[in-house]
Amino acid sequence: MFLGLDYNTWWFLVFGAVISGYAILDGFDLGAGALHLFLKKEESRRIALNAIGPVWDGNEVWLVIAGGALFAGFPIAYAAVFSAFYLPVMVFLIGLIWRAVAIEFRSKEPGKLWRLTWDIVYTFACVVVTFSLGLMLGNVALGIPLNEEKEFSGSMLSFFNLFSILVGITTLALFMMHGAIYLAMKTENRLYVKLTVLAKNFTIFFVVAFALTTLYTLLYIPHLSDKIRSNPQYFIFPVIMILAIASIPRQLKRGNYRLAFLFSSITIASLLIAVAVEVFPYLLYASNNPANSITIDNAASSAKTMKTLLIIAMIGTPLVATYTAFVFWTFKGKVKLDEMSY
């Protein structure tokens, strides 16, 4: 126990925070990548790449930390999730490889065809990565069939259910909006004007996708809102989420992209919190037999390890926060191309 919560719950919170951090940070990189082909001019594309250039790699590390946090704290869940989603995970990882490689390689040759090829690879990789992330999140929220050994016992095709596909599309829309807002914040002149238009359009895309997914959930998967319905104090989370979403177009209209970025970050975090509230204490719900479900307690490492992990997190978090802030501060302001740029 620590501050009234047991270690397993603490680690669930830490894991959730890391996932949210990843979604907020790499979310704008992936979103910027997914909309890359909407930018037509060579210089615009270079500026967009250099807007994420110094930070995307650090942002991706949050995924590595999330993977390590799940492996260390809840090894049973780590084993079950990644072996169950075998092929989607492979597609996701290979997508991440191509994203990284496209960013690195694009600028290394001046040829038009070379650059166009990498632009297409880059956009396609970001779309695939984002969609598969949403697809897996949707399936985790729904639950998947698990046998008594807590390993997946269903068919891969079942991952492509309507709900999970909707979550995938919503994630894509959310990241594209988030990425467009980030790029608008980092650019000026005509590219800025273009991005303000894109940001508005993706916001509409997101609001529609979000509304459809929410409607579908309330109508067909009512148990995914049970917890909030029966605990009025949790109602605060959807309220924050709706207020944050509503504030985005308002800030876009006022041209305040920093605030818009803040609100789209809050939107991402509050969406994940809403999912976390509903699934807790399950990490992976067994849709065939609830008794086989993986919970924070039956998946957790020993109390000693959980304590060690919390100490590691307490030492590490301020360090990571400090140098992340330092890097973002160093590269603050509008993007300027120089001889070291992509």
Added chain:
Amino acid sequence: MDVEILSRIQFAFTIAFHYIYPPLSIGLGLILVIMEGLYLKTGLKIYEDMTRFWIRIFALTFGLGVATGIIMEFEFGTNWATYSKYVGDIFGSALAAEGIFAFALESGFLGILLFGWNRVSSKVHFFSTIMVFLGSMFSAVWIVVANSWQQTPAGYHIVGEGLQARAEITDFWEMVFNPSSMERLSHVWIGAFLAGAFLVLSVHAYYIRKGKHLAIAKPGFKIALAVATIFSLAQLFTGHKSADGVAKNQPAKLAALEGHYDSSTVADMYLLGWVNNKTQTTTGIKIPGGLSFLLHQDFKTPVTGLNAFRPEDRPIQVNAVFQFYHIMVAIGMLLIALTLYSSWLWWRGKLFENKWLMGVFVWAVLLPQIANQAGWFAAEMGRQPWVVYNLLRTSDALSKAVKAEQVLVSLILFTLVYTILLVLFLYLLNKKIKHGPELTAPDEEKEIEAKSIRENPIMN
């Protein structure tokens, strides 16, 4: 083919491909710290040009290291679910520490290293270079600790029975400082320094042969040669310590390394040879009793052989383990000879007179790479049939939910993707090398050398 062999091939393939890049990043990190440090100390433009040139190559190796490394973290869960459950309590904490202490540090400061030259002061930039280097060193710490725990488990107890059994930490620091972790870590670090130093030597030797960029090529070559000489020699000691540790902690692996079967006899040391696991004989050029002497300082003391272990508890591919190990050792010796000879020429002031020597260095870049790969193959194949030594068998460690067809699909995907990546990497590396450094310093070598000899001993 079944799931086990496919999963093993996939893991070996993805990790071996990944391991081309991190040692280069660690080694180049060290060289960058030295070059940029010399720039700050002397203010000479050539060091700035050198640093900026190598930063560009560093960016390429680092990028591929990250891209291929992220696969590794998830492959434990995708293909080795039972293993993940078994070791999660232990391995997971090392992996989490790696992410938060090492990767976050290096990736954070990497942005400044690559893009910050005009944004921050030269001191802050140098600080970032050091942080990236330290981050890459730390990342080696945690992954080697985790791997070493698999070789020599310590600080744990087993909870549960049969397939539900798992290892739990009883003492975190005992786990970290398990019997093999420190000697293997130093061996891995030095292997990485050599990989980086020899890449620098290769590129600079190429320029010297072509008579290009000499103002940078020659002093840069000397920096890398100093690093390569020191660490080639140091590797002999860490290698010997590692072998001692294997003898003590993993006798079956040691026996496989030298193809030694009969426990009642003295053990020979082979320079090269061939192991026939069916007839249990090893033939080749050997120092009789050499292994006995190395371990016990006595040519007559018997050493535990493979026959002391039940057939199901010892490696089957003995000849492969033997060959990988001997390739590594032979390359290690070759590197010592090459660097010592070159350093002697340097001392005599004749280093750059031999064109053929520069030619050797152009291709010598492959040697530490091959040695690093061979060393890991010997270490990991020699550990078989165990994934966690004497605790968990590789065949029991798989994901039960994953079918052979799925692994085959992902293996084909990885093969395709990685082949394209390797071709692109070599193409771009070659291009960057051909393009060469951007010279802001005057390209009049003599003037520089005259000035440098006065001010800086490393240029002599």
